[in-house]
Amino acid sequence: MMRKKDIYTLAILILLTVSTAILSNNSNNFKYIIFFILSLSGIKFILVAFQFMELKKAHQFWKSLIVIFLILFIGTISLIL
């Protein structure tokens, strides 16, 4: 049996993927658009890690590590751009 939450997660992930691709192709590379695309990609990253990899069941340490990594990654790229 497929879990409903996993199905919803996949639907959101596909929606976000299509949205970021359309957004990128139909806009100039304004800084806020870049940050928006990176943020949507960050949400996808969190959904895969917490739902598909079941990180939501893990110790707080591992959850925090992934979230901190993601914030640093998006933050650094946004700052450079």
Added chain:
Amino acid sequence: MTKTIKIDHKNIYYPPGGILIWIIIILELITFSAALIALVYMSKEDPELFHRSRLMLNSTFGAVNTVFLLTSGFFMATTVNHFKKQDLKKTSFYLKLTMLGGLLFLVLKTIEYHYKIEAGLTLDHNTFFTFYWLLTGFHVIHVLVGIVILGYFYFSLKNQELEDIEAGAAFWHMCDLIWLLLFPVIYLIL
């Protein structure tokens, strides 16, 4: 009736898949993200060149490949779910779908690489394409290794422990995570 296997993942030493695979995942993420940050940093030296190079990539290929990997990741999660219930028939079925997703990714990537080589956009074309080939190439190697691991599980499913299946699944999902960092930076934002 099927029995359900459980591991206490709240223990810091037992994240889903085990601590060793998570150390590898963190190190891999740091390595790829450092390379991506280097790419973005170098793009500031000649933004126009990097922007024009990025536009030479087919973002539709990238988006479709993202969908292949995400769908494959969904099937992997379903595989683990069925293995926990010791339903080996369904585990085997969803494991095949997971591998199919990975194979479709590789087929599309091969087509994309073929077009790039035909257009002369090889590793030494410019700095952007050096990063493009190295980053996506190393990612492809990870996907290949992942398919080999899943193939091994497929042929020896009856002898596998939940921890091993979860570790293999974590490696497979890591390929998703790396791609979720590569896709926006290489195909969308420069």
